[in-house]
Amino acid sequence: MRKTARLYVFLMLAVLIPALPGMASVSWGATPLVDGGGRHTVAVRPDGTLWTWGDNEFGQLGDGTTVSRNSPVKIGTGTDWAAVSAGFFHTVALKSDHTLWAWGDNTKGQLGDGSIAFSQPAPVRVGADSNWASVAAGDFHTLALKTDGTLWAWGENSSGQVGDGSVVPNNQPVPVKIGSDSDWVAIAAGGSHSVALKSNHTLWGWGANNSGQLGNGTHISAVAPVQIVLPAPFINNDWTAVAAGQSHTVALKADGTLHGWGNNTFGQLGNGTTLDSDIPAQEAGQATNWVAVATGDTHSLGRQADGTLRAWGGNLTGQLGNGTNLDADAPVKVGTDNDWSDASAGSAHTVALKANGDIWSWGDNAFGQLGDGTNIARNTPVPVVQARFLAKGDLDQNGTVNIGDALRALRIAVGIIPPTADDLITGDVAPPGGVIDIADALLILRKSVGLSSF
DSSP states (O other): OTTTTHHHHHHHHHHHSOOOTTOOOOOOOOSSEEEEOSSEEEEEOTTSOEEEEEOOTTSTTOSSSOOOEEEEEEESSOOOEEEEEEOSSEEEEEETTSOEEEEEEOTTSTTOSSOOOSEEEEEEEOSSOOOEEEEEEOSSEEEEEETTSOEEEEEOOTTSTTOSSOOOSSOOOSOEEOSSOOOEEEEEEOSSEEEEEETTSOEEEEEOOTTSTTOSSSOOOEEEEEEOOOOTTSOSSOEEEEEEOSSEEEEEETTSOEEEEEOOTTSTTOSSSOOOEEEEEEOTTOOSOEEEEEEOSSEEEEEETTSOEEEEEOOTTSTTOSSSOOOEEEEEEOSSOOOEEEEEEOSSEEEEEETTSOEEEEEOOTTSTTOSSSOOOEEEEEEOTTTTOOOTTOTTOSSSOOHHHHHHHHHHHTTSSOOOHHHHHHHOOSTTOSSOOHHHHHHHHHHHTTSOOO
């Protein structure tokens, strides 16, 4: 959501930004791709399928309903999804043909389809263009880049976060081009502010600045992009990645250092204090091996070159993942593992990928946003149910629903074999739910021969 420089920044940087002297290439693109929203989570599997879970009040899961889910549900039958970003109550995603799609809450025009509707519970195309390159969803606004390096924005503009030079009350329902520059390479959308990187490694911000989240030494909001320029000896053209939280910003420099600015009530800047800062402040440990960042409402995450994951800031629901519910004003390690390959921060939850593609999550789970099949908050990482994205009816997990699946379901239903945890996920396809019975076996059989669907 509001931190969505995470994946898109790193992909765009790897492709488009010329390397700085001494700057190592950064890889943050392990598959599947995953992003945490306000109270929901979205993921693109390596096969190009799209999966969502969590809060669905406004249709932000995209499954055509408003029913919340505490385990992943597949969206449609498409296998051409390429990237995704989750806002507070809306979701936007790119397909491999560079078309852009959106769904969920649209009360501020954040879907960009030209309407101001209560919600769209299934993906709708944003305009007719097919040259979109990346997208970032904030609370109620959306940013996107095109393949020509131009920057576009839409949705709520109450604080100038769209960046078109105006403050349009509540909404801008269609994409508007921001300025005339064509050298933008990375974007991040926060609560009511936006930040972006150019190919020359300069960093720009606009929108709300009440906590100094634009990092330019003032508390004056900006209705168009303004460069973060600080006096010497500070270097202003060596930024490599950025993430935007509710009212704070975290970014990386080419030397591997991590800096934060804006609101710091919960220690989300990671600089060892809880004092706000309207200029970039280095994290407390002054490490030089940071390779990726992500931000939630009041917490932040960073991945280091050794594959470890660290978190800091607000921890009321366990979103730091360190086994406590205590806030931290400096980075703390998430567990003991060193095989993390990607991470994303939702409003008050965190979701992350291991190098083997398994998905883990922790933090707030009131709406099932952790995807572990429960609604219980966790303060340590737990595996996402269907982390391998098991398909309904596919008990043997071979990618298809066949007669063998029906036979296994039948054997479970009559008590010949006990069900595994995965069986209960894949085989429970018919009411009443919670068990695999004859009705499930029959429905799976009908599906296997093309006579029915789930």
